[in-house]
Amino acid sequence: MTHWRFFSTIDLCSIALVLAFVNIGAASASVRPNLLLIIADDLGYGDLGCTGSTTISTPSIDALASQGVLCTQAYVASSVCSPSRAGLMTGRDPRRFGYEGNLNKAASGYATRAELLGLPPNEHTIANHLAAAGYSTALVGKWHLGDAELFHPNHRGFEYFCGILGGGHNYFPTANNNKIQRNGQPLKEFSSPYLTDFFTDEAIAWIKSRQTEAINDPWLMVLSYNAPHTPMQATEKDLADCQHIKDPKRRTYAAMVQAMDRGIGRVTKTLQDLGCSERTLVVFLSDNGGATSNASWNGKLSGAKGTLREGGVRVPMICAWPETLPAGKEYKGVVSSMDILPTFLGAANAQPLELSPTLGHQDATNQSRAVERYGAYDGVDLRDTLSGTTPTRRLLFWRLQGQTAVLDGNHKLIRLPHRPAQLFRPATDVGERRDLANGAPEIMLRLMQKLGEWESNLTTVPLWDSSPRWWRDSARIYDTWNPRPEPK
Amino acid sequence: MTHWRFFSTIDLCSIALVLAFVNIGAASASVRPNLLLIIADDLGYGDLGCTGSTTISTPSIDALASQGVLCTQAYVASSVCSPSRAGLMTGRDPRRFGYEGNLNKAASGYATRAELLGLPPNEHTIANHLAAAGYSTALVGKWHLGDAELFHPNHRGFEYFCGILGGGHNYFPTANNNKIQRNGQPLKEFSSPYLTDFFTDEAIAWIKSRQTEAINDPWLMVLSYNAPHTPMQATEKDLADCQHIKDPKRRTYAAMVQAMDRGIGRVTKTLQDLGCSERTLVVFLSDNGGATSNASWNGKLSGAKGTLREGGVRVPMICAWPETLPAGKEYKGVVSSMDILPTFLGAANAQPLELSPTLGHQDATNQSRAVERYGAYDGVDLRDTLSGTTPTRRLLFWRLQGQTAVLDGNHKLIRLPHRPAQLFRPATDVGERRDLANGAPEIMLRLMQKLGEWESNLTTVPLWDSSPRWWRDSARIYDTWNPRPEPK
Numbered sequence: 001m002t003h004w005r006f007f008s009t010i011d012l013c014s015i016a017l018v019l020a021f022v023n024i025g026a027a028s029a030s031v032r033p034n035l036l037l038i039i040a041d042d043l044g045y046g047d048l049g050c051t052g053s054t055t056i057s058t059p060s061i062d063a064l065a066s067q068g069v070l071c072t073q074a075y076v077a078s079s080v081c082s083p084s085r086a087g088l089m090t091g092r093d094p095r096r097f098g099y100e101g102n103l104n105k106a107a108s109g110y111a112t113r114a115e116l117l118g119l120p121p122n123e124h125t126i127a128n129h130l131a132a133a134g135y136s137t138a139l140v141g142k143w144h145l146g147d148a149e150l151f152h153p154n155h156r157g158f159e160y161f162c163g164i165l166g167g168g169h170n171y172f173p174t175a176n177n178n179k180i181q182r183n184g185q186p187l188k189e190f191s192s193p194y195l196t197d198f199f200t201d202e203a204i205a206w207i208k209s210r211q212t213e214a215i216n217d218p219w220l221m222v223l224s225y226n227a228p229h230t231p232m233q234a235t236e237k238d239l240a241d242c243q244h245i246k247d248p249k250r251r252t253y254a255a256m257v258q259a260m261d262r263g264i265g266r267v268t269k270t271l272q273d274l275g276c277s278e279r280t281l282v283v284f285l286s287d288n289g290g291a292t293s294n295a296s297w298n299g300k301l302s303g304a305k306g307t308l309r310e311g312g313v314r315v316p317m318i319c320a321w322p323e324t325l326p327a328g329k330e331y332k333g334v335v336s337s338m339d340i341l342p343t344f345l346g347a348a349n350a351q352p353l354e355l356s357p358t359l360g361h362q363d364a365t366n367q368s369r370a371v372e373r374y375g376a377y378d379g380v381d382l383r384d385t386l387s388g389t390t391p392t393r394r395l396l397f398w399r400l401q402g403q404t405a406v407l408d409g410n411h412k413l414i415r416l417p418h419r420p421a422q423l424f425r426p427a428t429d430v431g432e433r434r435d436l437a438n439g440a441p442e443i444m445l446r447l448m449q450k451l452g453e454w455e456s457n458l459t460t461v462p463l464w465d466s467s468p469r470w471w472r473d474s475a476r477i478y479d480t481w482n483p484r485p486e487p488k
Numbered sequence: 489m490t491h492w493r494f495f496s497t498i499d500l501c502s503i504a505l506v507l508a509f510v511n512i513g514a515a516s517a518s519v520r521p522n523l524l525l526i527i528a529d530d531l532g533y534g535d536l537g538c539t540g541s542t543t544i545s546t547p548s549i550d551a552l553a554s555q556g557v558l559c560t561q562a563y564v565a566s567s568v569c570s571p572s573r574a575g576l577m578t579g580r581d582p583r584r585f586g587y588e589g590n591l592n593k594a595a596s597g598y599a600t601r602a603e604l605l606g607l608p609p610n611e612h613t614i615a616n617h618l619a620a621a622g623y624s625t626a627l628v629g630k631w632h633l634g635d636a637e638l639f640h641p642n643h644r645g646f647e648y649f650c651g652i653l654g655g656g657h658n659y660f661p662t663a664n665n666n667k668i669q670r671n672g673q674p675l676k677e678f679s680s681p682y683l684t685d686f687f688t689d690e691a692i693a694w695i696k697s698r699q700t701e702a703i704n705d706p707w708l709m710v711l712s713y714n715a716p717h718t719p720m721q722a723t724e725k726d727l728a729d730c731q732h733i734k735d736p737k738r739r740t741y742a743a744m745v746q747a748m749d750r751g752i753g754r755v756t757k758t759l760q761d762l763g764c765s766e767r768t769l770v771v772f773l774s775d776n777g778g779a780t781s782n783a784s785w786n787g788k789l790s791g792a793k794g795t796l797r798e799g800g801v802r803v804p805m806i807c808a809w810p811e812t813l814p815a816g817k818e819y820k821g822v823v824s825s826m827d828i829l830p831t832f833l834g835a836a837n838a839q840p841l842e843l844s845p846t847l848g849h850q851d852a853t854n855q856s857r858a859v860e861r862y863g864a865y866d867g868v869d870l871r872d873t874l875s876g877t878t879p880t881r882r883l884l885f886w887r888l889q890g891q892t893a894v895l896d897g898n899h900k901l902i903r904l905p906h907r908p909a910q911l912f913r914p915a916t917d918v919g920e921r922r923d924l925a926n927g928a929p930e931i932m933l934r935l936m937q938k939l940g941e942w943e944s945n946l947t948t949v950p951l952w953d954s955s956p957r958w959w960r961d962s963a964r965i966y967d968t969w970n971p972r973p974e975p976k
Contacts, residue, residue: 109849110600110949361597366956402943404905417892418940420932421908441926444908452906455890456960461598465949468854472944 032218033321034210034280035130035344036271038264039088039222040257041081041142041168041229043316044290046299046486047257051316053297055245055486056254060265061318064284068320069329069386073427075407076288076337078400079305079312081167081229082144084287084337089125089145089156091341091352091377095399096370097123097362098463102470103144104167111464113361118146119156120463122356126341127157130220133350136210139163140203141224154183158222162187162202169226171195171233171256194235196227196256200263204270211274218348223267228256230294235259249295250487278322281347283340285317292477300483302432306470307478308398308405308414310426321347325386332427333391334407338379346381362459370457397454402471403478406451413437413447418475421448431483520706521809522698522768523618523832524759526752527576527710528745529569529630529656529717531804532778534787534974535745539804541785543733543974544742548753549806552772556808557817557874561915563895564776564825566888567793567800569655569717570632572775572825577613577633577644579829579840579865583887584858585611585850586951590958591632592655599952601849606634607644608951610844614829615645618708621838624698627651628691629712642671646710650675650690657714659683659721659744682723684715684744688751692758699762706836711755716744718782723747737783738975766811769835771828773805780965788971790920794958795966796886796893796902798914809835813874820915821879822895826867834869850947858945885942890959891966894939901925901935906963909936919971 046052050065051072077087077094082103086094094100097120101107111117119125127137138160139153144167146152153161162182173180173195175188180195182202191201203223210219234242234255241258245251264284271277289312290296291305303309317335319325324347345352355376358364374395385392396407402417407426414432415421423437423444437444534540538553539560565575565582570591574582582588585608589595599605607613615625626648627641632655634640641649650670661668661683663676668683670690679689691711698707722730722743729746733739752772759765777800778784779793791797805823807813812835833840843864846852862883873880884895890905895914902920903909911925911932925932 112598112600112953114602363955363957402940415903416940417936417943419936420929438926438929441908448905448907452890452904452963455905456956456963458956461953461956465600467851468944468946468949469851475940475944 031279032348033323034218034276035135035220035347036267036280036282037126037220037222037340037344038267038282038284039085039141039224040260040284040286041224041226042288042291042294042296042305043228043257043286044296044298045301045311045314045316046297047253047290048316050318052299053486055488056257057241058257058261060261060268061284064264064268064282064320065318066328067322068282068318068325068327069331071317071319071331071335071386073332074285074315074317074335074337075313075396076285076315078398079288079307080400081287083400085144086119086123087378088287088337088340089119090123091126091338091379092123093338093374093378093397095397095462096459098458098460100399100462101401101464101466102167103146103464106467107464110467112461113463116463118148118151120359121150122359124353124356125157126344127153127220127222129157129341129345129350129353130348131157131159132353133345133348134217135348136217136219138203138206138219139222139224140206141199141222142167142169142226143224152184160206162206163199163224164226168229168231169195170231171227173198194259196225196259196263199223199225200266203267207267207270208274211276220344225260225263227260228253228294228296230291232256232294245488247295247487253295281319281321281324281344283317283319283343285337286315288312289315292481295487297486298483299486300430302482304477304481306401306474307481308400308403309432309478309481310430311481313398313405314426319343319382319386324383329386331386333385334394334396334427335382335385336379336394336396338377339382340379342377342379343382346383352377358459366457367459370459373453373457395450397451399455401466401474403474404451404455406447406454408447408450411443411447413444413451415451416475416478417471423447519767520836521811522706522764523623523708523835524755524768524770525614525708525710525828525832526755526770526772527573527629527712528748528772528774529714530776530779530782530784530793531716531745531774532784532786533789533799533802533804534785535741535778536804538806540787541974543976544745545729546745546749548749548756549772552752552756552770552808553806554816555810556770556806556813556815557819559805559807559819559823559874561820562773562803562805562823562825563801563884564773564803566886567776567795568888569775571888573632574607574611575866576775576825576828577607578611579614579826579867580611581826581862581866581885583885583950584947586946586948588887588950589889589952589954590655591634591952594955595952598955600949601951604951606636606639608847609638610847612841612844613645614832615641615708615710617645617829617833617838617841618836619645619647620841621833621836622705623836624705624707626691626694626707627710627712628694629687629710630655630657630714631712640672648694650694651687651712652714656717656719657683658719659715661686682747684713684747684751687711687713688754691755695755695758696762699764708832713748713751715748716741716782716784718779720744720782733976735783735975741783769807769809769812769832771805771807771831773825774803776800777803780969783975785974786971787974788918790970792965792969794889794962795969796888796891797920797966797969798918799969801886801893802914807831807870807874812871817874819874821873822882822884822915823870823873824867824882824884826865827870828867830865830867831870834871840865846947854945855947858947861941861945883938885939887943889954889962891962892939892943894935894942896935896938899931899935901932901939903939904963904966905959911935
């Protein structure tokens with residue numbers, strides 16, 4: 001346990017508690033935990049049993065929640081896939097390094113650096129940090145942080161990669177219709193005809209291969225499902241299990257989520273079989289809110305993928321680590337997907353790598369200013385937060401498609417191109433129904449200043465931008481995608 | 489005279505006046521006027537005798553004002569040089585076609601289209617329109633709309649070009665230290681050692697060459713001084729004339745402005761000598777507000793070049809046309825630099841060219857939507873406006889370095905990254921001292937909606953962006969550059 005951790009948890013009234021932490025820390029340092037990050041894709045906030053769905057069955061994910069901590073106010077770094085994953089993988093606000101628009105076919109037409117259509121090479125990934133600390137590292141599933149060789153997961157800290165470089169894929173791959181690879185080699189044969197099951201098989205096989213080694217050789221597995229992102233494709237069996245849902249698209253969505261849940265159940269069962277459940281820290285989350293395209297349901301939240309409303313950036317997140325974290329707890333404070341990196345590093349007793357020097361197009365002065373203000377990394381170690389009772393006060397920023405937002409403690413300010421800035425208290429007003437802007441000029445001014453300071457200290461302009469058409473689309477969803485009952 | 493023009497000026501109580509207009513219109517149609525556009529560079533709003541300076545002597549520009557109409561609320565399309573000129577040259581809001589950031593060395597590092605670092609090839613310039621209508625066309629001085637061959641003035645409608653392609657130049661060119669060219673050929677000899685005088689000589693020589701031709705061969709001359717942009721360099725004689733100004737930088741600035749004024753006097757004298765003063769429409773304006781770097785003075789305005797406050801986008805503008813426009817009039821309504829194109833075309837009895845098809849990176853749907861909402865061009869023909877008494881209601885937009893603004897009739901909304909949006913009435917509150925935002929939620933909402941609609945219908949994202957450092961700089965100037973007495 002480092003002094004840094006000691007001081008951040010100290011409670012002068014609870015010396016006994018502190019000593020307890022010290023003991024846990026000492027244990028963790030000797031046997032480092034395995035780290036398993038499971039990512040869902042465009043999953044709606046309400047689409048799990050543990051977050052409110054009464055039609056979709058997710059027993060495995062619900063079991064994770066009952067064995068760990070369900071974070072009810074967890075935010076991702078962006079409300080579209082690629083920049084969200086850039087924040088997740090680096091533990092840094094992706095706008096800092098120009099990673100703002102989604103990475104898709106249109107991006108190359110709006111790129112300021114055609115050679116950098118992906119995660120900038122001077123950013124460290126979570127796998128870089130953990131590999132440097134002696135972890136085995138693997139990514140199975142969706143990457144979506146750049147297609148070019150420069151960005152390949154095998155060059156970004158993952159010694160093993162099986163999956164897709166892009167943002168989506170058909171779910172019934174054959175030898176001739178797939179872009180699936182293993183460590184750079186195209187794949188022609190699959191252990192399962194359905195992609196979600198195949199990724200599950202791959203993850204399990206790799207985890208099993210690691211557990212034949214010495215106990216002091218811990219591993220990081222990022223299991224990055226592309227489910228339930230479009231295209232809407234499910235197996236006949238899963239569809240049959242969802243016959244109770246009338247809307248065909250919603251039924252397919254539910255079947256896709258259930259396939260993912262089944263996969264997660266198989267992975268956690270594998271951990272049990274291998275006897276390493278207790279010392280594996282598992283984090284599950286979605287990369288952004290449910291999309292308007294996949295029949296997802298964001299529960300009581302407003303907005304959807306592509307907006308900065310809660311429905312775009314607030315996601316289900318579960319942290320389970322029987323050895324250390326409480327079981328069956330609901331944590332209602334703010335956490336961020338960018339916290340996963342420092343949490344994993346803390347659990348692994350590893351120090352983060354130092355930031356690399358800025359690239360030619362990056363402003364070194366702004367980089368220094370930003371590090372001074374916000375630190376080199378934007379997350380916090382959640383181990384103490386989730387065990388404690390006092391929520392950590394957070395400051396989070398977003399920018400996408402003409403929208404900017406800042407969350408500072410209890411207040412979230414959203415600024416859109418087409419209306420006056422709005423102010424919400426999303427902890428209690430989860431649906432963002434009560435705009436407090438008019439009655440709180442001082443808070444508005446303070447948050448605007450923070451937003452402006454942040455924008456002015458970004459290291460670069462966006463590496464690529466989103467078409468103005470997406471601006472329009474974001475505005476449209478923002479105004480029309482209000483909370484509704486779960487689709488049946 | 490077209491019916492269109494007739495109906496826009498009709499005053500049922502003043503039939504005699506209408507008939508007088510009809511006669512003037514008939515004369516103009518048969519003998520088309522010469523068109524002379526004179527551009528100053530980074531000139532402060534207050535730095536002319538006719539706009540309030542008591543230290544800088546500008547008798548020639550003041551004389552133009554007394555012979556024509558001084559517009560006291562004239563706006564340029566941007567508050568930095570290059571996009572302002574893109575709006576001026578095309579008569580279109582430059583953001584429509586992605587011309588948003590200033591064009592400088594940094595731009596190439598932030599370009600989404602490295603091949604399009606200049607005025608997009610599918611945009612028509614004022615010279616394209618007028619050349620198609622039979623005008624001779626010339627540009628003398630600063631271009632600043634692209635260095636590459638593709639963008640060269642000779643390829644953009646100007647049959648004659650003498651000057652610089654970039655944004656600034658030293659004022660004492662020699663054979664070895666200059667980037668001055670004539671129609672693509674580098675120049676080694678100059679008629680005058682001082683650049684402002686040289687550009688004046690060039691403009692006069694070309695105008696004289698045109699006046700040897702038949703009277704029905706009218707001309708367009710754009711005399712685009714780089715004065716009083718930095719570097720701060722003046723002749724010994726001009727400096728001696730400004731000894732009364734103590735601050736050395738301000739003294740140099742005044743000397744540079746006086747050299748420009750002397751040049752303008754020589755040009756107008758040439759018109760008189762050639763007997764074509766009456767039938768030459770002269771427009772004078774600055775490309776943006778005074779800069780913080782050149783010791784300019786924006787009079788009662790707040791802000792400076794780089795901001796969207798009045799001091800950035802409101803400039804002195806004079807329209808003189810003895811044959812048609814009133815003399816010695818002050819027009820207090822809103823006009824725009826984008827009005828010059830339709831005014832020149834109207835005076836020349838020429839129709840604008842149709843918009844070209846969109847380029848590959850441009851969104852044709854957005855183009856159509858924007859044309860439907862705002863028209864193909866963003867200006868109005870000022871001939872009737874300036875002669876009339878009822879100001880035309882205007883809707884103008886700006887976006888630069890994180891700032892957006894809209895002027896709708898009497899209200900101007902400014903949205904910055906670092907503070908709540910503000911609302912001013914710049915016609916009466918020229919210094920933008922009274923923020924009306926809190927008391928006018930309905931106006932705020934309406935203007936925000938207009939701003940959002942405009943942003944969502946741009947044809948492309950910016951062709952290049954400004955570094956976040958400029959965002960910071962704009963914010964700094966915005967807050968600190970308040971109205972002050974004229975520097976002495």
